[in-house]
Amino acid sequence: MLWIVNDFNEEEIRRLGSAAGISPVTAKVLLNRGIRDPEAAARFLNPRLEDLHDPFLLKDMDRAVERIKKAIKDKEKVTIYGDYDVDGITAVSILYRFLTSLGCDTGYYIPDRLGEGYGLSTEAVEKALSGGSSLLITVDCGITAVEEVDLAVKKGTDVIITDHHQCKEVLPKALAVVSPTRPDSAYPFRELAGVGVVFKLITAVCNDLSLGQAYLDFMDMVALGTVADIVLLLDENRTIVRYGLERAASSSNPGLRQLIKASGLEDRPITPWAAAFILAPRINAAGRMDSASKAVRLFITEDEEEAERIALELQEDNRLRQDTETAILGQVIEKIEEKGELCGEKVIVVEGEDWHPGVIGIVASKVVDRYYKPCILISCDKDGYARGSGRSVEGFDLFKALDSCSGLLSEYGGHVLAAGLTLRVCDIPGFRDAINRYAASVMEEDTLKPRLKIDAVIGPAEVNLGLAKELERLEPFGVGNPAPVFEYDRLVVYEARPVGGNRHLRLKLGRGDNIQPAIGFGMGEMALTLNRYEKVDVACSLEVDRWNGYERLQLNLRDVRCNWWESAEHLYYISLDRCLDLSYGHRAAEALEESLGPAYGIDNFLSQASEGRKTAILVNSLRSMNSLQKLFSRFYINIKKDVRVCYNSCEGAEEAAIRVLVNPIPGRIRLDGCERLVLYGPWVSGTYLRRLLDETGHGEVCYCPNDEEPVFDTASVVPERGDFEAVYRFLRARCKDGALMLDLCALADNMNAEGSPGINYFKVKKCLEIFEELGLVKVAKVNAESVLITGVYTGREKVSIEKSKIYQALKTLENQQGCRGN
Numbered sequence: 001m002l003w004i005v006n007d008f009n010e011e012e013i014r015r016l017g018s019a020a021g022i023s024p025v026t027a028k029v030l031l032n033r034g035i036r037d038p039e040a041a042a043r044f045l046n047p048r049l050e051d052l053h054d055p056f057l058l059k060d061m062d063r064a065v066e067r068i069k070k071a072i073k074d075k076e077k078v079t080i081y082g083d084y085d086v087d088g089i090t091a092v093s094i095l096y097r098f099l100t101s102l103g104c105d106t107g108y109y110i111p112d113r114l115g116e117g118y119g120l121s122t123e124a125v126e127k128a129l130s131g132g133s134s135l136l137i138t139v140d141c142g143i144t145a146v147e148e149v150d151l152a153v154k155k156g157t158d159v160i161i162t163d164h165h166q167c168k169e170v171l172p173k174a175l176a177v178v179s180p181t182r183p184d185s186a187y188p189f190r191e192l193a194g195v196g197v198v199f200k201l202i203t204a205v206c207n208d209l210s211l212g213q214a215y216l217d218f219m220d221m222v223a224l225g226t227v228a229d230i231v232l233l234l235d236e237n238r239t240i241v242r243y244g245l246e247r248a249a250s251s252s253n254p255g256l257r258q259l260i261k262a263s264g265l266e267d268r269p270i271t272p273w274a275a276a277f278i279l280a281p282r283i284n285a286a287g288r289m290d291s292a293s294k295a296v297r298l299f300i301t302e303d304e305e306e307a308e309r310i311a312l313e314l315q316e317d318n319r320l321r322q323d324t325e326t327a328i329l330g331q332v333i334e335k336i337e338e339k340g341e342l343c344g345e346k347v348i349v350v351e352g353e354d355w356h357p358g359v360i361g362i363v364a365s366k367v368v369d370r371y372y373k374p375c376i377l378i379s380c381d382k383d384g385y386a387r388g389s390g391r392s393v394e395g396f397d398l399f400k401a402l403d404s405c406s407g408l409l410s411e412y413g414g415h416v417l418a419a420g421l422t423l424r425v426c427d428i429p430g431f432r433d434a435i436n437r438y439a440a441s442v443m444e445e446d447t448l449k450p451r452l453k454i455d456a457v458i459g460p461a462e463v464n465l466g467l468a469k470e471l472e473r474l475e476p477f478g479v480g481n482p483a484p485v486f487e488y489d490r491l492v493v494y495e496a497r498p499v500g501g502n503r504h505l506r507l508k509l510g511r512g513d514n515i516q517p518a519i520g521f522g523m524g525e526m527a528l529t530l531n532r533y534e535k536v537d538v539a540c541s542l543e544v545d546r547w548n549g550y551e552r553l554q555l556n557l558r559d560v561r562c563n564w565w566e567s568a569e570h571l572y573y574i575s576l577d578r579c580l581d582l583s584y585g586h587r588a589a590e591a592l593e594e595s596l597g598p599a600y601g602i603d604n605f606l607s608q609a610s611e612g613r614k615t616a617i618l619v620n621s622l623r624s625m626n627s628l629q630k631l632f633s634r635f636y637i638n639i640k641k642d643v644r645v646c647y648n649s650c651e652g653a654e655e656a657a658i659r660v661l662v663n664p665i666p667g668r669i670r671l672d673g674c675e676r677l678v679l680y681g682p683w684v685s686g687t688y689l690r691r692l693l694d695e696t697g698h699g700e701v702c703y704c705p706n707d708e709e710p711v712f713d714t715a716s717v718v719p720e721r722g723d724f725e726a727v728y729r730f731l732r733a734r735c736k737d738g739a740l741m742l743d744l745c746a747l748a749d750n751m752n753a754e755g756s757p758g759i760n761y762f763k764v765k766k767c768l769e770i771f772e773e774l775g776l777v778k779v780a781k782v783n784a785e786s787v788l789i790t791g792v793y794t795g796r797e798k799v800s801i802e803k804s805k806i807y808q809a810l811k812t813l814e815n816q817q818g819c820r821g822n
Contacts, residue, residue: 060176084287090225091139093299140194195225228280232480288358361389520557624681681706
């Protein structure tokens, strides 16, 4: 992803933070949300029910309330007509419960997703009114149903429309059209969900009939529908969701209680994430796989046993939905990959026969996640008609795109990021062309580049449990108010392993002494490529991980970038220590160079590798390793994905077209299938290199000098007097009263930061080995990267480093280098 970081004036950050009583980091987050003054910050951090807007500010609300009061008074039959998604189901449910509680003769109708499709249709209106209703109230639909409303009116039925979808130029001729999206609306907030509009209607009736705050009894359901419909969680929606989800855990609705129990969320706080990704899919599964009316029955029943039975049925519907979705996703990806032109289009349009229309919207979302392009999936029926569902990316209005193709569509509707449509099968090719022409005319150059908005760049001093708890004040998170994402750089990977059936990634990351656990959902494959002590930059959220009464900070990863320039150093020096046997004898490097023959430029071999010749490149120098990385990054993009960098051995990289083997260990190299063996750059020891080649037994060996590094930099591996002094001072200062556990990579980093430039893992380890040899320290080895210091010499008698055999062996490296570029 492309990380986007906003810069703010430090004085503005300080002023807002001071006035609002929050940290500079949280102040930056608020500034990113467009909140700049202390009063707005206070309202955002402390939403109040008193701040909900007057429902009568909605156009036609007064007419709607008067008509409902008349229906109640005259005991008229009222039918609620809703959509089959979570927004529509919750809207139907709360309005039904409210009206029946007032003694109103109320029924409901939800069209079949497969047989009737979204919104009002003439056939569905006929069915809905067949029971003799004199008032039809639509929820979460109806704003574009001009002809269907005309039909109802001609039959003598009054119609109240409550909706939140985008309007067309002409509104239906209903008795009342209650929607914040009306062009003539003066309502302060346009982003209510469909169930939110119904909530305002219920609130208005309660206010008019002096029913007090009876409308608050429905806030849990309103919050659930609002989160599920992916509307902006700002303004009123923020208040509704915060207070509504607090009520959900102890809901008075038997159906919601049983659904929470069946979903494994009993006795746990209901977060927006749990509502959107655990509860909502189960509710949606009813409309997708069976009938949405089943979910309505769940939420309107007062019978606990019936509620439990339906909740368990929804569990099974959801399992079937998941299986169906997986199968369709596989077919869609296969079609996209087979037809190369689909990948090249700005909007991916894929059709298939008899795909379940109830799940293609979810699958379209996953296709968008995979390719970062708008996607429309179309299920073709045998009758020559097709239904489609689309999802978009930020910056491309899908509803407007469909509107530009309206001549090819029978029906369509939706939002900026999600929409549905119906059309004839024969019109699909023309529709694909038309929507891509429209996309080409309106898309900005970088619309299809995945971007991640970063709220702030943070460092170890700011990463703590206190900040994570402060950030919880910004909840609920969702569209418009996402969980804050931070850039946290130069972190050392101390542990990387897959979890959750290899789907997710569990890491331990840190800088210096600040080491934190991290979770990367859907990043399980990275566990195979991240090396211990590699350095990474991460984009993450800070979370409080609570379990069994215990709290700890956890990083929730959004993106991970391998910091090659930082991480290569640790991995290089660790692998150098493993491969370099200082007991090797001396051998002239010049004789070795003669046996290799003429030198070639590295570009020559990389170009051959791009043509399919498997190549192994052996490198023993940090600078040469970095030079290779630059070449791959800048000039050989087409083969970069086929490169595998390994340390000490090539295990697990047998299929890679190019194996870069850093500091190979003699006897552990497997170069099966490689046509070329290339030595790149200088080597620390001719003896080491000769033994390596003798045990490799590879026929064709070529040498490529690195013009940037004619000879191996032995100063980077042979400790100097200043290095010994710095390490010894560190040990004496910190090992006064017992044992001291040292992470050698972290120690090298800290010493560099504290004024010992040039120190590295290899030098630190050799200093400790030499000190131990001379009796200056007592070392209990734990593993290759960590040691336990159990004692430090504190006597006054001087000990000469020159007496160390290890030091003497290191010094001989200055005279026995391997291949040279000069």
